[in-house]
Amino acid sequence: xxxxxxxxxxxxxxxxxxxxxxxxxxxxxxxxxxxxxxxxxxxxxxxxxxxxxxxxxxxxxxxxxxxxxxxxxxxxxxxxxxxxxxxxxxxxxxxxxxxxxxxxxxxxxxxxxxx
Amino acid sequence: xxxxxxxxxxxxxxxxxxxxxxxxxxxxxxxxxxxxxxxxxxxxxxxxxxxxxxxxxxxxxxxxxxxxxxxxxxxxxxxxxxxxxxxxxxxxxxxxxxxxxxxxxxxxxxxxxx
Numbered sequence: 001x002x003x004x005x006x007x008x009x010x011x012x013x014x015x016x017x018x019x020x021x022x023x024x025x026x027x028x029x030x031x032x033x034x035x036x037x038x039x040x041x042x043x044x045x046x047x048x049x050x051x052x053x054x055x056x057x058x059x060x061x062x063x064x065x066x067x068x069x070x071x072x073x074x075x076x077x078x079x080x081x082x083x084x085x086x087x088x089x090x091x092x093x094x095x096x097x098x099x100x101x102x103x104x105x106x107x108x109x110x111x112x113x114x115x
Numbered sequence: 116x117x118x119x120x121x122x123x124x125x126x127x128x129x130x131x132x133x134x135x136x137x138x139x140x141x142x143x144x145x146x147x148x149x150x151x152x153x154x155x156x157x158x159x160x161x162x163x164x165x166x167x168x169x170x171x172x173x174x175x176x177x178x179x180x181x182x183x184x185x186x187x188x189x190x191x192x193x194x195x196x197x198x199x200x201x202x203x204x205x206x207x208x209x210x211x212x213x214x215x216x217x218x219x220x221x222x223x224x225x226x227x228x229x
Contacts, residue, residue: 048216
């Protein structure tokens with residue numbers, strides 16, 4: 001596609017339910033990132049995928065959070081047993097390769113509200 | 116760990132005037148890159164400008180320019196001839212040359228008055 005696509009755009013879920021957030025990166029981009037943006041805050045790194053390498057999971061806040069990337073393309077971020085503090089905008093980004101000067105292209109995010 | 120600080124939660128500028136957004140960072144690395152991203156209400160982060168730390172010349176993109184002071188670890192964004200469409204959240208970000216992730220500051224909300 002023309003840009004990074006995320007779905008759903010908005011998600012309201014009940015506390016304790018599991019949710020899945022989807023990210024479709026730009027075709028051909030090998031790197032994919034997930035960030036979390038809490039209300040009025042900056043972006044917090046969650047997880048990073050690069051090609052077939054093991055993902056960098058160092059930013060995941062708890063074992064309730066997991067992510068996978070199938071076939072080096074689409075990625076799904078799963079949050080199990082959601083808590084109210086999980087409410088945030090979840091942003092996905094992709095890029096050609098990694099590091100340095102590489103520009104990361106962002107999607108419009110999924111706004112998750114846990115009630 | 117690297118940290119990025121934006122000390123101005125909100126800034127306001129009159130249309131057609133110039134405004135400067137501040138950013139400081141902390142790192143022990145010498146080879147890194149700095150970025151300014153714009154986030155309009157649509158939530159999509161858009162790259163405004165980027166700077167390589169080993170370059171002394173400040174980056175410029177049309178009405179946007181930076182003042183990069185490596186010794187002071189300062190990376191401010193200057194917006195000239197401000198337009199209504201410039202109103203947004205602006206985030207400063209850092210990445211090591213060999214690094215993967217971007218580290219973001221807390222953001223500055225820019226309001227443009229007509």
